[in-house]
Amino acid sequence: MNYGIGKFSRIVNISVDTLRYYEKEGLIVPKRDNVNRRQYTDHDVKWIDFIKRLKKTGMPIKDIKKYAKLRYRGNETINDRLKLLYDQRHRLKADQVELQGHINFLDEKIQTYHEMNASVEAKLESK
């Protein structure tokens, strides 16, 4: 099944402008019909979902682009793509540790504020 950019936009929930921007960046390059209109496929739906996911993991467009280039080159690039995924996984694991550190930091700060509040109340009490 083929979709024009408008319909595809509604399916994947990305604006037509963004889709054209992604194309300019080489993330997704649909075929064109006889009058030069973009023809997206169901395959493209899956691909966009993957892109959306990579984006959510915080991967910048230029890295997704690298992945896209490899993908458009075919199956011989699977190991290169695997490496990119491993790298990203590695980053996310690091993010996870950092994130826990940030939560701990906030917890400490919150604790400090609670103690400040308690001491203010203690002063009021003693009046």
Add this chain to the structure above:
Amino acid sequence: MNYGIGKFSRIVNISVDTLRYYEKEGLIVPKRDNVNRRQYTDHDVKWIDFIKRLKKTGMPIKDIKKYAKLRYRGNETINDRLKLLYDQRHRLKADQVELQGHINFLDEKIQTYHEMNASVEAKLESK
């Protein structure tokens, strides 16, 4: 102890331009000396460290600004500041869940690619 912007910049490892930008945004507003030069204090060092931490947790400047405004208003605003910290902690907890989801997603994709590789090798084997 007081520091000029250059020295302070070296202490907190933030460029003088960024410090002036932070001041314009109201994050940190140092006193000025008799010839209008910024005078940062040790207290400011601690405050900047806190800002850096909040930034690392992904808090946008305008939210840090809210926090800074409350802080400059004094101790009466501790509960408001506590709320901001709780909100941010809440976001980070949500990020944590999302992050795990992303890692799982990558793991699945990596798994898929490994299987593709295995099947390619199986084909080569059978030749």
Add this chain to the structure above:
DNA sequence: CCTTGACATTGAGTACACTCCAGAATTTAG
């Protein structure tokens, strides 16, 4: 057949968080 709507391209504009630059004043080192 003609209007409406979807699509095309190019280029400009936006938000965020810096980053850099020009021109002036003041401070410090030699």
Add this chain to the structure above:
DNA sequence: CTAAATTCTGGAGTGTACTCAATGTCAAGG
């Protein structure tokens, strides 16, 4: 005392990821 360094302000420029506007082409519905 002079030259170099530091700081000041205002404003322009950068990169990322869109987002919007202007202008033009094509196709299907009434």
